[in-house]
Amino acid sequence: MNELERLKNIIKSFSVSNKTLAVAESCTGGYISHMITNISGASNVFDMGIVCYSNQSKIQLLNVEAESIESYGSVSKEVAKQLAFNIRNISHTDIGVGITGIAGPTGGTKQKPVGLVYIGFSTNEKTDVYKYEFKADRISFKKLVLEKVLDYLVELGK
């Protein structure tokens, strides 16, 4: 099944389950929200997206703790968890997605290389964060993150 079909099925599944969704994304820069909103009917499911590119915007809009960014870095499991949990609470939706990573080509370090990404999913039951490392250019990186997001949303939309 291609990406568009998967997205359509997810929007349909969320609609049928009467579930709603919000996304806080850093390194994907709006791509996840963009792809979801390409689907007609997305407005029944998708409430808001926040592209929290700067650290300040993560703190200001998503209530990420400044201490967490200082201690763990903005690309960390802790920050992804707060992004996912907080966007769900801010938007009063059922599912919150939080994404932070390094799209590259610059900004990588030995410990946190280009392509590293943490993706968090928050429901009223739990908030889980998954770690990936994608060796890809800046634009392919976004697409690879989307694929993973869709893998989880298929399950969460049921």
Added chain:
Amino acid sequence: MNELERLKNIIKSFSVSNKTLAVAESCTGGYISHMITNISGASNVFDMGIVCYSNQSKIQLLNVEAESIESYGSVSKEVAKQLAFNIRNISHTDIGVGITGIAGPTGGTKQKPVGLVYIGFSTNEKTDVYKYEFKADRISFKKLVLEKVLDYLVELGK
């Protein structure tokens, strides 16, 4: 010049002028932020994007007046103006972009047809809103809005 080259030039121009940018977009659903952040170096210029898809998110995140939405509708000059002005103030950036429209295929009326879009640009000097009507499918609509946004950003980045 193709779109990617135009985007690169705009990011470069903003960087050289030491200007920053934030985007509040409704109908384009994250596409404008996504395309800007495809450019390496965007993080020096682009601070945040808000995809305020629901009316509630426009009120809650962008401080759009509920009375304006009631009086003029969420797709209106007044709401675009508030989106542009308020995202600039919230983000403390130099340029705020606010976009509200009807991507379709549903949601249009005789007075506000599918393809109608208001695009606002706010600087510390003024906030202007431009009205367009694009006869296009949902995805082409986003691209046509981006083209117009870039036309104005070329000038504003100088």
